[in-house]
Amino acid sequence: MPVVLVEKQTPQIRAIVLNRPERRNALTLELLNELNAAIKVASEQPQERVLILRGAGAAFCTGLDLKEAADQTKTHATAAMVAKTLITLSQTRLITIAAVHGAAVAGGAGIMSAC
Numbered sequence: 511m512p513v514v515l516v517e518k519q520t521p522q523i524r525a526i527v528l529n530r531p532e533r534r535n536a537l538t539l540e541l542l543n544e545l546n547a548a549i550k551v552a553s554e555q556p557q558e559r560v561l562i563l564r565g566a567g568a569a570f571c572t573g574l575d576l577k578e579a580a581d582q583t584k585t586h587a588t589a590a591m592v593a594k595t596l597i598t599l600s601q602t603r604l605i606t607i608a609a610v611h612g613a614a615v616a617g618g619a620g621i622m623s624a625c
Contacts, residue, residue, distance in 0.1 A: 514544035531567025536575035571618025
């Protein structure tokens with residue numbers, strides 16, 4: 511099951527959905543890679559104007575997945591990817607909207623703030 515879903519709302523509007531509802535959309539290296547790629551693809555589409563980010567399930571995003579963060583081989587890569595994703599999001603030419611519902615904690619609050 512994909513951890514990031516891309517939904518075309520209209521020719522000008524794209525929604526990106528964090529799709530790990532069973533973990534309250536906690537951030538993993540896989541999710542961050544997919545999210546960063548989806549933001550870049552949307553930014554490269556000249557007809558697109560608006561990017562909406564939302565979370566599946568009960569929370570927007572609860573920050574880093576602590577199970578993955580316990581693996582020290584992934585900790586630095588995950589932190590670097592969080593920073594890269596926030597920069598990509600804050601520098602996109604698109605109007606960005608964080609459609610927050612439920613918890614937006616730590617990295618989730620960062621994503622919300624970068625919009």
